[in-house]
Amino acid sequence: MDCIHLTNIRCYGYTGYLQEEQVLGQWFEVDVKLWLDISTAAKSDAIEDTLDYRGVINSIRHLVKTAKFSLIERLVGAIADSILQECDRVTQVQVILSKPAAPIPDFGGRISIEMTKSRNS
Numbered sequence: 001m002d003c004i005h006l007t008n009i010r011c012y013g014y015t016g017y018l019q020e021e022q023v024l025g026q027w028f029e030v031d032v033k034l035w036l037d038i039s040t041a042a043k044s045d046a047i048e049d050t051l052d053y054r055g056v057i058n059s060i061r062h063l064v065k066t067a068k069f070s071l072i073e074r075l076v077g078a079i080a081d082s083i084l085q086e087c088d089r090v091t092q093v094q095v096i097l098s099k100p101a102a103p104i105p106d107f108g109g110r111i112s113i114e115m116t117k118s119r120n121s
Contacts, residue, residue: 009060011029013067014065016070026101028100029100031095032060034083035050051070059082063079076096080117094115095115
């Protein structure tokens with residue numbers, strides 16, 4: 001199956017376990033991998049034969065910006081579910097959501113959650 005990769009979708013959102021995270025917000029980065037058949041578009045060169053990924057990017061940005069979940073696990077699941085719900089052509093999606101500046105003392109790394117979901121699951 002073919003894939004479309006959308007990487008480094010940077011969004012400001014309000015998901016986090018600490019109350020301050022849900023009030024002040026923080027940056028998130030999202031990468032998605034979308035499995036679908038792009039063979040027709042590869043021949044036709046017509047956008048209607050593939051997925052217009054601008055809509056996926058806008059949907060992810062909107063969800064990150066408006067959601068106020070306690071856990072990023074919940075946010076990554078909501079992103080995966082919304083893509084499968086909105087994009088009929090996508091048969092499987094992988095979402096990697098990263099928190100590049102998690103509020104953890106003496107931790108300069110990033111936290112990432114990865115979820116892969118299929119339309120049939």
